[in-house]
Amino acid sequence: MLEVERAAYEFPWSRGNFVDSLHAGYAAWLLHDEHPGLAGYAIAMAGVDEVHLLNLTVAPPRQREGHARWMLEALVAWCRLKAAPMLWLEVRTSNARARTLYGRFGFREIGTRRAYYPAAQGRREDAVVMSLAIDLPAGPPAPRR
Numbered sequence: 001m002l003e004v005e006r007a008a009y010e011f012p013w014s015r016g017n018f019v020d021s022l023h024a025g026y027a028a029w030l031l032h033d034e035h036p037g038l039a040g041y042a043i044a045m046a047g048v049d050e051v052h053l054l055n056l057t058v059a060p061p062r063q064r065e066g067h068a069r070w071m072l073e074a075l076v077a078w079c080r081l082k083a084a085p086m087l088w089l090e091v092r093t094s095n096a097r098a099r100t101l102y103g104r105f106g107f108r109e110i111g112t113r114r115a116y117y118p119a120a121q122g123r124r125e126d127a128v129v130m131s132l133a134i135d136l137p138a139g140p141p142a143p144r145r
C-alpha cells in the first residue's frame with residue numbers, strides 16, 4: 001500500500017497514517033485482480049449515520065480502468081450494510097480527476113476546509129467536502145404507541 005501510495009500522491013500518507021487507521025479499527029479494502037500487484041485500496045471510517053471515506057487510491061498503471069468506480073460501488077453497498085445514509089470525503093481543490101470521478105458518481109460539493117492539506121513550498125491547499133446520499137432500504141414501520 002505504501003508503495004502505491006507514494007507513487008499516486010505528491011503528499012502521500014505515511015506508514016504511521018496507515019498503521020493508526022488500522023489500529024483505530026477503520027475498514028480497509030485491498031483491490032486485487034488477475035494482474036500481479038495491488039490495483040488499489042480504500043479506507044473508511046464508519047460513524048453514527050455516516051461513513052467517512054479517508055483514502056481511495058488506484059495504482060497509477062491501473063488507473064482509468066474503472067477500479068475507483070467499482071470501489072465506490074462496493075463502499076455504497078457497505079454503507080447500506082451499516083445503515084449509513086451518507087458517505088462523505090474531502091478532496092484537494094486541485095485534484096480534478098478525483099473531483100470528476102466523485103461528481104459523476106453523484107457526490108455533491110457541500111463545503112470547503114481552508115488550508116486543509118500540505119502543498120508545495122510549505123503552502124497549504126483547501127479541501128472540498130463532498131457527500132453522497134445513500135438510498136437505504138425501507139425498514140419496518142415504526143411501532144404504534
Ligand SMILES: CC(C)(COP(=O)(O)OP(=O)(O)OC[C@H]1O[C@@H](n2cnc3c(N)ncnc32)[C@H](O)[C@@H]1OP(=O)(O)O)[C@@H](O)C(=O)NCCC(=O)NCCS
Nearest residue numbers: 008056057058063064065066067068069091097098100101
Ligand atoms: C482519482 C482516482 C482514484 C480515479 O481512479 P480510476 O480507477 O482511474 O477511476 P475510474 O477508472 O474508475 O474512472 C471513473 C471516472 O472518474 C473520472 N476520471 C478518472 N480518471 C480521470 C482522469 N484522468 N481525467 C478525468 N476524469 C477522470 C472519469 O469520469 C471516469 O469515468 P470515465 O472513464 O467513464 O470517463 C485515481 O486517479 C487515483 O488513485 N488518483 C491518485 C489518488 C487520488 O487522487 N485519490 C483520490 C483522493 S480524494
